[in-house]
Amino acid sequence: MxxxxxxxxxxxxxxxxxxxxxxxxxxxxxxxxxxxxxxxxxxxxxxxxxxxxxxxxxxxxxxxxxxxxxxxxxxxxxxxxxxxxxxxxxxxxxxxxxxxxxxxxxxxxxxxxxxxxxxxxxxSVEPRVADVTAADVDEALALLGWARTDLDPTLPPRVAYAGARHLVLAAATRDRLARLAYDFDGLAAYMRARDLVTLQLVWRESAHVFHVRDPFPVGGVVEDPATGAAAAAFGAYLRDQGAVTAPAVLTLHQGEDLGRPGVLRVELRAEDSRVRVSGAAVAIP
The missing domain is CATH 3.10.310.10 (Diaminopimelate Epimerase; Chain A, domain 1)
Incomplete structure (x- = not known):
């Protein structure tokens, strides 16, 4: 061509x-x-x-x-x-x-x-997880319109990577996750300055089931409906934090708040640090 x-x-x-x-x-x-x-x-x-x-x-x-x-x-x-x-x-x-x-x-x-x-x-490629400063967390929360009390203390903020960088922020409630309205330009600038592709906003329903949302202003999109790269990074984050123990299979629900529900399967293996993400796909007529 x-x-x-x-x-x-x-x-x-x-x-x-x-x-x-x-x-x-x-x-x-x-x-x-x-x-x-x-x-x-x-x-x-x-x-x-x-x-x-x-x-x-x-x-x-x-x-x-x-x-x-x-x-x-x-x-x-x-x-x-x-x-x-x-x-x-x-x-x-x-x-x-x-x-x-x-x-x-x-x-x-x-x-x-x-x-x-x-x-x-x-x-995924080899994942990694890094700390994030309190100042960076506070700035992200302010741009999202979240407070520190909106966070789940058992899942601390981190930057996770499995091919792209994502800031993981865990909401304390499903209601907090559902209410997403943020400073688009401000968050885009914040993310570009830190080489972040999305924010991985999560809520833990049970030990291996999570609901997630991914603001993506750096790509010109308010929200990504289902994000495999962030799912892989999140799997690495959970293992790094000791929140799950490999081998494990996680189910991530995403897109429900956008009216485009999707399901991502994330597999962690004990013998391999790389993360596997599975899902179906169909042609759009």
Missing amino acids: TDDASPRILRYAAFTTRPEGGNPAGVVLDATGLTDERMLAIAAGLGYSETAFLTAGRTEGAHHVRYFSPLAEVPFCGHATVAAAVALAGRTGPGRYVFTTAAGEVPVQVDQDADGVLRATLT
Whole structure:
């Protein structure tokens, strides 16, 4: 493909089995020859939180992948990875793919359920978790309109990474999580200054079930409906904090407050620090 050609743009909803659920992603399976400016323009035209652009690698199942939000390129995006892998599997069949991203190599396994639904499992890059200063937490809370008393003291604020950086803030109640209204420009500036891709806002329903929301103003989107990269980072955070013990499987519910419910499965293995995130994806008509 040359830069003047019109690439075929696919639309998928990830972490759902319904086109109106989960998180929409654009997918371009052949981005050969597209410039950065063209990819950004395509992503902006779609208006989804991310679009994945693939070019084939030298071996079977290998692809180079770049991710663009409507405003900027991001190093890694989980829901667009799931969408892209399912789009590939829909053409070549279930199997293993290896995506080379700006964050590193991400293996993705796609399997088909008995009911015909394709589900992808990505394995994150090596995760890490870092402390965050009290001043940074206070500034983030002020931009969100939250108070310190709104936080769950058992899940302290941290910055978690599994391909992209996310500030984890745990709400003490489901009601606090449901009421999201924030300073868009102020939070975007705060996040850019700290190289954050989203805020991972969470509420713990039970030992292994969580509800999550992800403001994404740096991408030009008020909220990301289902966020695989943040889910992987959150899995690493929970293990780092001793909040769960591997092996463990976590269920994350996201998008309910937006009317686009999605489900993310997060697996932690005792023998491997990398985090696995699974979900279905379906084409958007």
